[in-house]
Amino acid sequence: MKALLLRDLALALRAGGGFGLGLAFFLIVTVLVPFGVGPQSELLSRIAPGILWLGALLACLLSLDRLLALDWEDGSLDLLATSPLPLEAALMIKAVAHWITTGLPLVLAAPLLGVLLNLPAPGFLWLVVSLAVGTPALSVIGCFGAALTVGVKRGGLLLSLLVLPLYVPTLIFGAEVARRGAVGMDVQTPLLMLAGITMGVIALMPFASAAALRVNLR
């Protein structure tokens, strides 16, 4: 299992774009927002938590179609499916690798982008916490979408259509934590809900993903 994680990380590093692309997209979205809504700092600081969450979510979505497609094309998925490693575990590890290469950099970069959007000072901590708790769910749910669409040519758009509605609860609670944190309200309820979703998704989603992938492999 460690071998698969290390391989995916090494591939993401060497093939380039693994770390950089999502991050660059996140930066661009954040920079473009003020051009769209105007530079008033009080407006920006009010919408900053939501924009940052939305940007992170879209950046995460951007790399999902590569999550399984490359392994599908070169036959690695066939070989993994016949290996002693359960497919559920293999998919979970691929989701973890996706989070480390995409989600984690977003979490770390979010405070810097928060400065650009004039995020209020108490909001930084909760923004980082909410993203750290919520983005793993994005990767795991995205892995399910990738498993569903791996056999479809040009499945990228379909993948977005399938995955985005599944992202709604995570987005709602995640952005709510960040927003409440920014205005100094109690964050406990949405934070617990967000953590609950992430844990539930981690526990159950790999089974659905593996079921979908097995159908696609046969």
Added chain:
Amino acid sequence: MSVTDQKPQPKRPSSFWSYANPVKFLAFSERVLPALWVLSAICLGVGLVWGFFFTPDDFRQGSTVKIIYLHVPSALMAINAWFMMLVASLIWIIRRHHVSALAAKAAAPVGVVMTLIALVTGAIWGQPMWGTWWAWDPRLTSFLILFLFYLGYIALWEAIDDPDTAADLTSVLCLVGSAFAVLSRYAVNFWNQGLHQGASLSLDKEENVADVFYFPLLVAIAGFVLLFVALVLYRTGTEIRIRRTRALQAREART
């Protein structure tokens, strides 16, 4: 080669599962469909005419309240259609009856139209009532999310060529989607309270409709249910015929 000399059918007409045989299902649906069309037309006609023309105007809402006869039944069917798809998907996963998978496929476009009707009539109703076509009310938002789920489900069916693979994948999506739809409903409730401090706009009219409105509404709902059943049976029949044509062509090509 004749089509009729197939293996003998098990003689168990009493079992519900015997209708999972496509041929038997077709025969059954052809028998009941005319009655269903007529009944649903009668119910819809009576319910809507009664509702539109023979009920008094509401003292607060005026005549706009009458859109309830389209809005509530379609909203109800939008949810029930998804629920039916969930049950059909489960039957396909567990018992591998092709009719079940095709029924789920057939129900999705009907469900999405019902959702659309509910959203549009809601907007038309909402405009004079709240002065806006759209508000991010939890119910409206949930329906919008349901609409997206329907779109994804239909798109997945369309994207995959092999019918059994498509049936499997859409069934998994339907199961996962159902869990997330429920989750979204609660999330949206939470989110809206979080933003608006108590929902001032409630669409929950069912508790406070008077009897004069209630009875024609029941008839209209019955009409929508019958229409839905008829449409799904009809569309399932079409899907079965498509697969049948495909099977015959495959057999032709191989002989």
Added chain:
Amino acid sequence: MTLAVKDLCVARGGVPVLVGLSFDLKVGAATILRGPNGSGKTTLLRTLAGLQPSLSGDIQGAEDQIAYAAHSDGLKAMLTVTENLSFWGHVFGLSDIEPAIEAFALNDLRDRLAGTLSAGQKRRLGLARLLVTGRPIWMLDEPTVSLDAKAVELFATAVRAHLAQGGSALIATHIDLGLTDAQVLDVTPYRATSDARAGASDEAFL
């Protein structure tokens, strides 16, 4: 362990392609799978490897015993030869990749990125992967594609060594590997005819 296949029916896209297939693959034996293109050799191998379900019939002794190699080798262009091999070795629980490198003469290429290898070299690397799986039954689908005569000889030697160690192999191929005592299984007689298509996914609609 003997792989026993009894009355197997395999399908491609819901349509049966091979029906009533029975054979045994004994320890230390190799079986060459023959049949024209599209006769269902690949489908049979994929079914035996557990990648797709069979329509009917019984497969015994296949669980976690099979190393499968198909047209695509599952190689990562951005990893070196040794990294590719040791990855699969770790997945299958074997970390010693030296015998595999030795057997397929990959020593000179070991630090090259797999993406820079020629087609034949990639193929050799893909076949070397079989040795790091430690699995007793090899299921090979056209293993000699793009191999030159010398590499085919390397491959045949590796198969013989594998058989001598108590392994077995089921190989779909059109060329003569020089495996003298290998049985030949021609799938042509088992091809599904149109009236023996019971169980087809569309059959229910007829």
